[in-house]
Amino acid sequence: MSEQDPVPNTPHTPNTPPAGAEPQDVPEMPDPEVREIAAHSIPGGLALLLGLIGFLLGVAGIVFGGSLASGGSTGSGATLIVVGVLVLIGSVFAMCGLNMVAPGEARVVQLFGRYTGTIRTDGLRWVNPLTSRRKISTRVRNHETAVLKVNDAYGNPIELAAVVVWQVRDTAQATFSVDDFVEFVATQTEAAVRHIAIEYPYDAHDENGLSLRGNAEEITEKLAAELTVRVEAAGVKIVESRFTHLAYAPEIASAMLQRQQAGAVVAARKTIVEGACGMVEDAITRIAAQDFVELDEERRATMVSNLLVVLCGDRSPQPVMNTGTLYQ
Template sequence: MANEVQNLSGSKALSLSQESIARTISGYGMLLVLLVTLAIMAAGLLLLMERDFASGPALTAAGALTMLFVASGFYFLQPNQAAAILLFGDYRGTDRITGLRWRWPWLTRTKISTRVHNVTSERLKVNDLRGNPIEIACNVVWRVTDTAQALFDVDDYTKFLFVQIESALRTIGAKYPYDDIEHQETTLRSHADVVNLELNEELQERVSVAGISIDECRLTHLAYASEVAQSMLRRQQAEAVIAARQKIVIGAVSMVESALQLLSEKNVVELDDERRAAMVSNLMVVLCSESDTQPIVNAGTLYQ
């Protein structure tokens, strides 16, 4: 019925509950019993009307008491709904069978939904790995899989879930940088699948004590905080320009090298060091320029 959990010091921290099947029966059979007791009570009333005071009161009282006893044990369950059965506070199992159900009247029941729930967290302000303030939020799809843990191992499993969502979101938000062009590492903006998977695992580990299963967890909002948004946008633009320039230069150098090699292999023209330097300079200007270049025809030589 329960599992012992140890804390970091090795002592017993919590006795976890575990869901089991409750011993309840179908309510339709007991409904027939209820109809029989109604018939018995009606027969007793008829005998009283005929002034049969020997059998009439006994049948009426027996029928009324039996009817109250049977009627007080009925309850019903909808699809994806469960009922935890308790005997004077002692957990006796969970009933998940839908429809009309019946249990002994001295057993109490607590209904709990096992449907899929959807919650979107509030926008939190967190410092990322680089210390930059960011705003982050997520959407979580969850459901209760162990009704005993959800009801008896935490005070309020919905509030517990909301607190753990905020805690897990802060942990993941501080673990990665918002964006990074230079180091090519995992970032919150560029590696959403990796971040979502780790957030799912982090949250599942935190809420497993409450019998909750996380089906999906995804970031829904990610942005720099308003006080640094403009400066960080300019930094992103500068980093993007630098990265683009680096690729342009690398490509231009490769093209110039290929052009010089082909000219030399095919003996198109013989270039000394000065002409080679001039050609390299001209090609680099043409390939790296942001605007169209205007060709200048040289009718003489480089040495005039």
Template sequence: MTTTKAWHVNGFLALLIALASFAGGIALLIVGGNRPEPNGWLIVAGIALLLLFIVLLTSLTIVQPNQAKIITFFGRYKGTVTDSGLWLVVPFTGKTKVSLKVRNFNSQTLKVNDAEGNPIEIGCVVVFKVTDSAKAVFDVDNYSKFVEVQSETAIRHIAAHYAYDTFSDDEVKPSLRGNADEVSMELTRELQTRLSIAGVEVLETRLTHLAYAPEIASAMLQRQQAIAIIAARQKIVEGAVTMVESALKQLMDNGIELDEERRAAMINNLMVTIVSDRAATPVINTGTVYG
């Protein structure tokens, strides 16, 4: 089922003809019935004009901006009217209204397992609009409900292919938290494939909620903190080694030579001072006491 253009003409002229038919029919009935001998021809003409008025009324339809009217004639699809205004269509037809406006669907917070099996909570917003009104009405039972169900299904499917986060700089795999744009594009493609049967175009999808499930949130927070501490310590150690090398080089450039024992003691003191997360408390050697 695909959308086709329905036959329609200006409805204002038809409305004027309908009002004139109504007035003429009433007048003919009154004139033909008030005579001493009723005039059958006038009465028949009056009835015919009233029937014409009823037929024209069933043919009129109003289409609002960004709206479509599905025209069906005794169960057969005759086409769609998308031009806004008052129109005259085929009489005795059904007229189903379909909105063509851009709409938002905000999914519920879903609990799913990511690629590593961790339970997470995820939600998204889907921006869509109807582009094929015939498919939206005839190919699915309720296109709004269809969008909701398929959106949640696509979210579960996409979330199962990505990990919540990467915990190592060596990992290059995309994650839900670190690659939000890529995940959104993948979700948009997945949804468009699923919703094309309903004549719906997906304009954009964005994750609105992403978190670990409550039962593992505390453990994962501790894991993230531990990883952050380790990464910070690695940077501190790298900086400390560079500073010690620079200090030894400056001493050698100034002609100060240290034996292996004093050199090791100096390196130990500098490393402890720089790497320690607390302020150093130096012990000053003032000399040696002999008995």
């Protein structure tokens, strides 16, 4: 047995906290001020086509107006030039509303600071060019904590690390409810891992108690439930969470290793004794049933003692020749 035991992979994919794993002592997060809605947009191909047509018409108007002005029609030429310039500027301005949205991305749209919606449809889309658009990735992400050193429920220093798979669920909350949702997830993940670590021991003294090493699946469910509550305000969904590192701190690792080894030896001896008692019982029962040796209480006790020594001893038994009897 080593000081660091492998932690079984126990993925959990909750959309809501699993039943029976409701987190406790988790701070209550404020309600979100805004929630995601779909932004009004049109296909960008049509907008691009209209913009190019307007651009070409504006250029043509400027060129034709210049020709009229040079030919003597100064008033008509100047008017046509002005109209061409306005159409050209309007076309360029309108094409500023074009957005290329890749799969796994979204655009948070604001008009003069007010949230107007989110574009999730991939491809070329067009929105009001007066709006500002912020790109938000909706792809699945990983966050792995550094190796954290904390005290478990028994006060023993331990080291642990976790990996969390998460995804932005509500782009409006991720943008407006927190300053930096990536940093927010990282900080809340570390806080949740530390909180879970101090709630449970590395190894439980009670056989029915939960421990970080012996009940990784249940602890992982509680970690996922607590993370779900903590990051809900940022519009983030926890896809999966698991422990990647779990060990005693170096300063107590050798002492805890001896404790684990002693526990293994005690458990092995207990199994050996239970098996030996059953074998001795069977042997005495068969001898008494076949009645080929008459055993009084003293001989029965001696036989039980010898059989237990042979079966439970950690060394090879040394036979002893008895030339007399038990009574001489």
